[in-house]
Amino acid sequence: MKFNFLGNTGLVVSELCFGTMTFGGKGYWEAIGTAQQQEVNDLMKVVVDSGINFIDTANVYSFGESEKLLGQSILDLGLNRNNLVIATKVRGRMGEGVNDMGLSRYHIFQSVDASLQRLQVDHIDILYVHGIDPKTSVEETVRALNDVVQSGKARYIAICNWPAWIVMKAIAITEKHGWNKFMGLQYFYSLASRDIERELLPLAHDQNIGVMPWSPLAGGFLGGKYGRNAGNAAGSRRDTFDFPPINKEKTYDIIDVATEVGKQHGVSIAEVSLAWVRQQKGVTSTIIGAKSIDQLNANIKSTELVLSADDLKKLDEVSALAREYPGWMVERQSADREIKS
Ligand SMILES: NC(=O)c1ccc[n+]([C@@H]2O[C@H](COP(=O)([O-])OP(=O)(O)OC[C@H]3O[C@@H](n4cnc5c(N)ncnc54)[C@H](OP(=O)(O)O)[C@@H]3O)[C@@H](O)[C@H]2O)c1
Numbered sequence: 206m207k208f209n210f211l212g213n214t215g216l217v218v219s220e221l222c223f224g225t226m227t228f229g230g231k232g233y234w235e236a237i238g239t240a241q242q243q244e245v246n247d248l249m250k251v252v253v254d255s256g257i258n259f260i261d262t263a264n265v266y267s268f269g270e271s272e273k274l275l276g277q278s279i280l281d282l283g284l285n286r287n288n289l290v291i292a293t294k295v296r297g298r299m300g301e302g303v304n305d306m307g308l309s310r311y312h313i314f315q316s317v318d319a320s321l322q323r324l325q326v327d328h329i330d331i332l333y334v335h336g337i338d339p340k341t342s343v344e345e346t347v348r349a350l351n352d353v354v355q356s357g358k359a360r361y362i363a364i365c366n367w368p369a370w371i372v373m374k375a376i377a378i379t380e381k382h383g384w385n386k387f388m389g390l391q392y393f394y395s396l397a398s399r400d401i402e403r404e405l406l407p408l409a410h411d412q413n414i415g416v417m418p419w420s421p422l423a424g425g426f427l428g429g430k431y432g433r434n435a436g437n438a439a440g441s442r443r444d445t446f447d448f449p450p451i452n453k454e455k456t457y458d459i460i461d462v463a464t465e466v467g468k469q470h471g472v473s474i475a476e477v478s479l480a481w482v483r484q485q486k487g488v489t490s491t492i493i494g495a496k497s498i499d500q501l502n503a504n505i506k507s508t509e510l511v512l513s514a515d516d517l518k519k520l521d522e523v524s525a526l527a528r529e530y531p532g533w534m535v536e537r538q539s540a541d542r543e544i545k546s
């Protein structure tokens with residue numbers, strides 16, 4: 206397992222991060238995964254034995270069950286919590302009360318305390334905001350996050366799913382007040398969805414912030430069970446929980462090319478897809494998901510696959526984003542500023 210510094214910090218994380226959205230199987234999350242304690246412990250054992258030190262959960266995954274199962278697995282396996290980088294999130298609804306969700310100061314503080322209890326730890330390494338809260342000012346949220354870090358309950362703060370302009374607004378607020386910086390962005394990024402290349406990857410590069418792609422297999426669509434002429438994918442998550450949204454017709458073309466590339470290396474399309482994400486510029490740690498030990502092992506093994514320049518070119522061509530304004534103008538005007546020899 207290789208390691209990278211996370212953004213502008215001295216924190217070192219494995220190039221794969223293990224996502225625990227499949228733990229718990231409660232309510233809405235049942236379609237994603239139903240792993241209970243023994244299975245969770247088995248998965249976590251493989252994770253730590255592989256050298257992965259980075260674990261991703263959220264308060265809302267199975268309404269707290271994912272955090273509970275993760276925390277208990279650390280105790281059951283006798284792991285040293287200080288060898289792990291534990292990330293969790295805040296924003297989603299955690300109760301019936303009017304203040305049981307969002308990014309208000311009130312809910313952020315309450316949610317952090319509840320996460321610490323469920324995880325059975327005394328601090329969170331990375332606290333992400335899980336998405337936007339259109340009713341709370343960015344300043345209120347950023348101040349609360351800064352105060353959580355000051356309290357010692359979280360070590361670092363990071364962002365998921367905010368539009369680029371809100372990320373930059375939040376960064377400007379931290380700079381204006383001398384508050385804690387954001388060090389990471391967690392966004393959907395896969396061969397089937399390269400939207401973050403428009404604004405967020407350039408932003409991360411400019412601001413020296415780490416990037417943690419989620420759903421690198423597009424929720425399983427790039428797992429080998431789907432394709433233009435594929436058979437039945439019953440039992441797969443996408444079969445009942447068709448998320449995240451992608452252009453399926455375009456993705457069938459991507460699957461054809463990734464399958465071809467995989468054949469040349471003797472690996473699965475899942476491994477090609479994960480290697481592609483890992484090899485993209487600016488990616489710090491790819492957040493993998495797995496419903497079984499076999500899937501987990503295959504995903505870990507993908508770190509051994511190095512796609513050639515030719516492989517990357519083929520995959521890039523078939524998955525490229527449609528040109529969009531002002532992107533095409535930026536491209537034109539950047540070329541205009543190249544010094545001709
Ligand atoms: N911040 C956010 O908003 C956000 C959103 C989503 C996820 N996340 C994080 O990202 C993590 C990963 O997301 P994800 O689970 O959607 O990732 P993903 O890699 O896109 O999808 C994982 C699913 O693909 C299938 N799969 C996994 N490995 C496979 C393999 N080797 N071969 C074939 N199929 C395979 C499994 O489902 P099937 O077998 O059922 O097909 C598995 O549950 C989550 O656990 C969570 O921590 C964050």
